[in-house]
Amino acid sequence: MQIIHALSEVSARYDALFVDLWGCVHDGVRVYPGANEALAAYRATGGKVIFVTNSPRPRAGVAVQLEQFGVAKDAYDDIATSGDSARVAMYRGAVGTKIWHLGPDQDAGFFEPPAVLDDPLPIQRVPLDQAEGIVCTGPLDPLADPAVMRPEFLAAKTRGLKLLCANPDIVVDRGGVREWCAGALAGLYADMGGESLYFGKPHPPIYDLARRRLAKLADVSDSAILAIGDGPVTDAAGAMGEDLDLLFISGGLGAEETATPPLGNPDPAKLQAYLAETGVVPTYTIGSLR
Known part of the structure; x- marks a missing residue:
């Protein structure tokens, strides 16, 4: 594993990037410097740059959000969201047609039928006692212990209801404040x-969706794709499972554990301890995307 100081040190080896958003490109409030x-x-x-995000929002909604955060339009080519993957599954009947939605009102866009389906099933949002399944886009209160559910x-x-999780993230840091995500609720439901x-x-x-987005732009083999992310159980585990090279951002969720200062690089000894504890095996590590 190599600690680098800039993406440009290794980027020429790759034809495309699969880039996580929260913790890598922005902090939930504004874009990171560099x-x-x-x-x-x-x-x-x-x-080519494909943003690969666990946001429960459709691609268009994420694009609007990125503009609000100050992410430049020339920084990426396309977006693959967990929300889009999960919406297709929902409209194909993965958890029935009568759905109890667990999530904030701002996630209502999740229930817009995806254009890629010619015959989406008629989905109804109903109270829990009438539901055939659950769609979880996030907690109603992201600061509350998931156990309240x-x-x-x-x-x-x-x-026997199935829960469709639109965002597998467990936690995110919004402007320095740690919040629970839909993945924490889905994990609790599974534990129960x-x-x-x-x-x-x-x-x-x-990843299948991200590859389809990329294929519309260029023919790129997996060996020429570099995944970039900060989440050990999401970004890193996904890249490793897909056999993609990984640039691990230590200044995201693991900033404290790796002693990564803003715009700096991690303490090598603490980084190694963190990687060993989390099971992350990156190709490269950098403090922040720059």
């Missing part, structure tokens, strides 16, 4: 004996 410039410079050499989950598990279905990182459906 990220726009590094990605735009890579694209200027002919490289135990009563509802017990009732759902007893009825329920069945949770996943479509984002580290699971194959979102």
Whole structure:
């Protein structure tokens, strides 16, 4: 594993990047310094950039959000979202047609039928006691312990309802404040004996979607794709499972454990300890995307 100081040190070896967003390109509030410039410079050499995100939102909604955060349009070519992968599965009937939605109102776009399906099933949002399945896009209160959902989950598990998780992330740091994500709720439901279905990182459906997005731009083999991410159980596990080279961002979720300062690189000894603890085996590591 090599610690690098800039993406440009290794980017010429790859024809495309699969780049995580939260913790790598932005912090949930604003773009990180250097990220726009590094990605735009890579694209200027002919490289393709696909943002691969566990956001439950459709691609168009993420694009609007990125503009609000200050992510430049010339920093990427396309977006693959967990939400898009999960929406297709939902409209094909993965958890039934009568759905209890667990998530904030801002995720309502998830229920727009995907254009890629010619015959989407008629999905209805209903109360839990009428539901055939659950769609979880995130907690109603991202700061509350996921355990607050135990009563509802017990009732759902007893009825054998499946839970479709639109965002497998466990936690994210929004401007320095750690928040729970849908993955934490899906994990709790599974721990309680329920069945949770996943479509984002580290699971194959979102990588299949990312490859389809990339194939519309260029013919790129897996050996010429570099995955970039900061989440050990999502980005890193996904890249390793897909046999993609990985540039690990130590200044994201693992910033404290790896002693990575803003715009700096990790302490080598603490980085090695963190990688050993989490099971992450990166090709390269950098403190932040720059």
